[in-house]
Amino acid sequence: MFLNIKLFLVALTITSLTLAQETETPTETTAETRDTKDGGKNIGSIVIGPYIPFAFGDNFVNEGMDLKMGARIAFKVNAYKGIYIGPYFSFFNADVTNKNLLGNYDNTTNTVIGAIAGYETHISKFDLSIGIGVGAATYHNDGYYDNFSDTATAVWLNPEVGYRITPYLGLYFAPELRHDFMNIDAPAELGNTFEGVNYLNLSFGLRINLGTAYKYL
Amino acid sequence: MNRKHLIQFLLLGVLFLLQSCDPQIMDDRRILVKGNIVDSENNPVANIAVRCQTYGLVLGEARSDANGQFQFTSLDAESYNGLNIMVNMKSNDYYYEDGHSYDLTENLAYSAKQYFDNFTNRPAKTYNLGQIKLNDAAQLTVFFNNIPGDNNNVPYKMEYDSAICQIDLNVPNSEDCNYEEYNYYQQLDINTANFQTNIKSQLGSTVIFKYILNNEPEQTISIPLTNTENTYVFEY
Numbered sequence: 477m478f479l480n481i482k483l484f485l486v487a488l489t490i491t492s493l494t495l496a497q498e499t500e501t502p503t504e505t506t507a508e509t510r511d512t513k514d515g516g517k518n519i520g521s522i523v524i525g526p527y528i529p530f531a532f533g534d535n536f537v538n539e540g541m542d543l544k545m546g547a548r549i550a551f552k553v554n555a556y557k558g559i560y561i562g563p564y565f566s567f568f569n570a571d572v573t574n575k576n577l578l579g580n581y582d583n584t585t586n587t588v589i590g591a592i593a594g595y596e597t598h599i600s601k602f603d604l605s606i607g608i609g610v611g612a613a614t615y616h617n618d619g620y621y622d623n624f625s626d627t628a629t630a631v632w633l634n635p636e637v638g639y640r641i642t643p644y645l646g647l648y649f650a651p652e653l654r655h656d657f658m659n660i661d662a663p664a665e666l667g668n669t670f671e672g673v674n675y676l677n678l679s680f681g682l683r684i685n686l687g688t689a690y691k692y693l
Numbered sequence: 694m695n696r697k698h699l700i701q702f703l704l705l706g707v708l709f710l711l712q713s714c715d716p717q718i719m720d721d722r723r724i725l726v727k728g729n730i731v732d733s734e735n736n737p738v739a740n741i742a743v744r745c746q747t748y749g750l751v752l753g754e755a756r757s758d759a760n761g762q763f764q765f766t767s768l769d770a771e772s773y774n775g776l777n778i779m780v781n782m783k784s785n786d787y788y789y790e791d792g793h794s795y796d797l798t799e800n801l802a803y804s805a806k807q808y809f810d811n812f813t814n815r816p817a818k819t820y821n822l823g824q825i826k827l828n829d830a831a832q833l834t835v836f837f838n839n840i841p842g843d844n845n846n847v848p849y850k851m852e853y854d855s856a857i858c859q860i861d862l863n864v865p866n867s868e869d870c871n872y873e874e875y876n877y878y879q880q881l882d883i884n885t886a887n888f889q890t891n892i893k894s895q896l897g898s899t900v901i902f903k904y905i906l907n908n909e910p911e912q913t914i915s916i917p918l919t920n921t922e923n924t925y926v927f928e929y
Contacts, residue, residue: 576753579752619768620751622750623718624720627720662724
């Protein structure tokens with residue numbers, strides 16, 4: 477009985493010492509170590525910059541307008557594991573060069589208000605994304621006496637490359653392949669001149685990264 | 694409502710009325726206008742202006758080429774505004790376009806045509822005007838000479854083909870060139886001094902001169918325009 481008690485006490489002592497060893501871990505960690513375990517929070521990004529339009533194909537914009545530079549801004553909100561969504565706005569101006577084909581007006585301002593969605597990944601200092609967008613396009617047309625509008629539904633494919641100069645600031649380059657489905661009512665003899673417009677637009681500029689995750693990418 | 698608010702309300706109302714009177718261009722709409730211009734001998738006529746307008750607002754325009762042909766895209770007016778296609782007429786800054794004044798003709802060697810579409814629900818369509826024949830212009834100068842010693846009272850008026858013919862695009866064969874210079878009689882009497890009047894019409898047409906001498910039955914004189922410059926002397 478006494479031997480069992482002794483064995484019990486020895487076993488208890490050994491067990492206690494072992495447990496004490498396990499609990500002897502540092503109670504204070506560095507912030508970096510703690511955040512590395514979390515990965516930070518990726519809210520998204522804002523891109524803003526010039527927008528250079530190029531029309532192509534058999535349509536009234538390519539055959540009757542001289543396109544000028546505009547601007548573009550998009551807000552990509554990180555929704556889930558690299559998938560983003562967000563609002564989009566762009567505009568550009570153009571002068572009418574062929575009134576015989578387009579009608580008697582002088583210039584237009586094209587605006588698109590819409591939404592984008594896509595997937596983004598990060599490799600080293602680069603942020604790579606591919607997305608699609610849809611929006612309402614309006615051609616605000618001005619003539620000598622009066623103004624009027626042509627409307628369309630715009631859809632576009634938008635790959636983008638961003639380079640982080642600092643964790644929260646960088647540059648981006650985004651080509652955009654876009655098609656405007658025009659709502660213009662025109663006689664059949666005008667063919668597909670006013671049915672739709674194809675664009676290959678280029679945008680580049682400033683990228684502002686939102687969220688702490690970019691410190692650890 | 695106090696006086697200040699009443700004045701503001703009235704001013705806003707006036708501004709609204711002025712704005713609503715302006716012609717409006719239709720959104721999301723284009724039309725096509727085409728045709729072929731020839732003279733009285735069916736020879737093509739080049740460089741004739743063709744304009745699509747609504748109340749002085751030019752929606753589209755072009756000039757005939759060496760073959761007399763033209764084609765252009767035009768904007769369209771809101772359905773409550775009529776549409777006019779003016780051939781060989783000056784661009785008119787004024788809203789009032791129902792004029793037969795020869796002064797509106799651009800190329801004075803030819804007559805002019807004004808096509809109109811006042812249909813309120815017109816679709817986007819092609820206005821194919823086909824072959825447009827512009828006759829040579831002709832002028833008639835009428836001299837009114839008061840013979841001394843005669844105490845005649847002579848009301849008169851003239852009817853002729855205007856230099857500008859009007860065609861309703863919704864009515865087949867509706868070309869109307871007839872123009873009655875006055876819908877009432879002008880008066881000639883002992884006190885009227887000698888004067889002359891110029892009439893712009895079309896070569897090959899006839900001017901109908903009607904007058905009443907001292908309450909007798911109406912008399913009619915037909916004056917054919919066989920030359921580009923014609924004269925007639927009326928003594929009373």
